[in-house]
Amino acid sequence: MNRQLSQSVFLVFLALVFTVGLSFASVELPYLIDRALIENVPTPGFDSQGDEVNRLKTELFISHYHLRAIGYACLGAVLLLVGVGFATRKTGLAALGALAFMLPVFAQFAGVMFFLAGLGLLNVVWLPVLDVSFAMSGLGEVIKGPYDLLRWGFARVGMNGYWVIVYFFVGSGLLIFFLGTLAWLRARARGEGVAKAWVYRISRHPQYLGWILWSYGIFILLQQGRYPRRSWGISASLPWLLSTLVILAVAMMEELHMRNRHGTEYESYRRSAPFLFPLPGFLERVFALPFRAFFGKGRPDRKREVLSVLGLYGVLLIAASFLIYGNGFERISAGLRSSEAQREYLAGVMADIRTEENWRRQSALTRSLGRQGESGVEALLELLGDPDTELREYAAITLTEFPSELAFDALSVAVTDPVEDVRWRASAALGALGTPEVVGPLVPLLEDSVGHIRLGVVLSLAALGAEEVTPIAVGLAGSDSPRERVEGIRALGALGSDGSLDVVLRCLTDGESRVREEAVIALLRIGSSGAIEPLEALLEDEDHLVRIYADEALKRLR
Template sequence: MELTRSRTGLLAGISLLAVVFTVALTFATLQLPVVLGNWLSKYFPDIHPVIEPERVAEFMTVARPIGYACLAVIAILIVAGIVTGKRKLSILGSLAFFLPTFGYFFASMFFLAGLSILRVLFIPFWDPSANLMNFGDISYLAYMALVYPFWLGGIDIREVVAWVAIGIGLFIFVLGTIAWFYGKAQKRKTVDFWIYRHSRHPQYLGFIIWSYGVMLFAAQQMVPMGGSNPGASLPWLLTSLVIIWIALAEENKMRREDNAAYVQYTAHAPFMFPIPKFISTVATFPMKLVLKKNRPETGKEFLATFAVYATLLILLSSPFVLLDFPAGIGWSDWPGFVPGIPGPIMNL
């Protein structure tokens, strides 16, 4: 009885700690970019593209090759990590690829002013005529399914969805991290308790959900006059794929080091989160079709399956690009005003 009470108290304390960290990190997610943006604006001032086109052209002459070089380095890190099995390289590359998304949080006329200088990495994709950044817009389907019904009722939950995604993602991440450290302190090879009963990779799941919320906030930022906001769906999509592949690589390592126990654990705990078997079958079908087995095992197999899934998701996003959806100024204005009611829709 005392042992049960002790464990209950420990779990309650850990949950409370996770909530505190989640609130703090959620606040930091949206406030730190503002602080850093104000500081960086001293070194990368705002330039009006219409009034000062010469300065913009001069700046872009220097920034464009830097953007291509940075993107090349990140691509090399990600590919090298996947092929060689050195997961830290891929993690570093994927985080660096997603980092410029925070540049959307700094309001400016010039898309590289202040904190927006981080978006120099996106220059190779930042071509309004090609809409390359929108080739990840299939990612917005869940967002659309949540937002649109409320919009029909005259309620705007766009920011709410982004806030909730950030909060839930951080909460899962913190719970997973605490459970992992506790398990390692007990010298367990396989952490299979608490949140790990419901997800074999809660930290990665938390990051994916958190970054989804960040991506939504980026897409919702106002578009300056004469500017554009293509969003960051493609960086989020590719970053999430890299994270998933890193999780698969870690599972291969665990199967080798703690084969029997880990295989037994995987039989009961879902990969990321519980999903219906039918959806799991459909999601893994391309991988099984390419590899003729259930999971990749070598660096080349990981790279091949990554390429297949990236291509499929980009193709699924192509209707958004071909149909120029959403029309107008993009996701920052979608779904727009409530039908029949002038003015902006009501904030929740």
């Protein structure tokens, strides 16, 4: 009796250690690692997709550390782990690959702008995907469905519900993982081939269920947006979705192994307990419908069928993400609506915009007009002349994201708006058109009373190659303000003229490191061989990023 009690206590302790270790490694440890990396590894501090210059700096940083090659190798290794695990039936390897797919979720713990800074370095695993588009990582957004449904339910009773949902998923996941680990250890200690007691009666794979619930809670926790992330453009939904699909496929592979090894004993247990958790019969049939449509049965019996499940449901869920969360239904319906129906639809959206009290919702509705083609632009032009200042601003912001030459005349008027935020946003929208015609309406703003409007217009005109701004940019490069010096140098780099080379070269010895960084980038954009020798001197600069940019610029100029 004492021996059995001691064994039970030991098993409980061991399961508890596993669970606490998982909790610490997944919640507290990421913060500690992120803080250590930020304090000890110098990285840029900007939004990597903010503008053309930031994208160039990001590319130089990635190139210097060979991060792209490392990222492709890492993703290749992850896919190899999963592939070899399934091919050899060594499901532990596939499960390890599934965990590696999850790494970009933990990258969301990074509290920085630059997407590879701090724990964001884990995003390197997904560089091959991000190289296609930062939006690719959001192709799993359908996983937000349960969370959104629960939030909607809480909202109906006047509650926010966010933290309740987070604690529920994290807490229940850890509890089920603990109970599953304990039950599995007890079964091993008793020499049982099939664990089927306790929590195994309600789930054939309680550890996997616990992991899925817990990791979903972590995913939701990181949706709170407590940090400025570029990260704004990187979602963790696709990594979580793929990781979970691989884990489910691993569970199916393990079932094939258990059935072959234990025969009727396991088959009898399989019929008595649900795969992950109890579901009503009609829901089980709904979830099995796609597989049944292809294979004529409700569950896979062979390895290739398991892999087919992985691919089939992956494609369906990604397609659902595009249709539901990627505005796919909206785009399709817009193309199918008649002209009259489209007018009625836009009239409804406009009415909602004008009556909506929540500014986030109002802004989102205005942005939705940008996806409606020419008819949406016409509605935006109407908002651009609205008496409501915020609506004019939202319309200008949307026209910056969805440029249209149809908006040229209205934006040319909007840049004279008495409200500075409207003028600022309208000038950015004009610059986004990128046509020579916008130079005329923008030039008067070089005399605007608001400094950030003047600076923004200088950069817009420089990007268009308007030589009128060269004297202004030269003057800014010699300003007492570091910010103005940075903007002036950036404008000279955009103009790309050898005539301003001497001005930029003088800035290489500026006392501000960010000014020297910008001068290196400007010299690279100008592309003059006369910059090689001065850049070589910067290879010994005291600032880490200046040295990186200089080194990479030299590789491209030589």
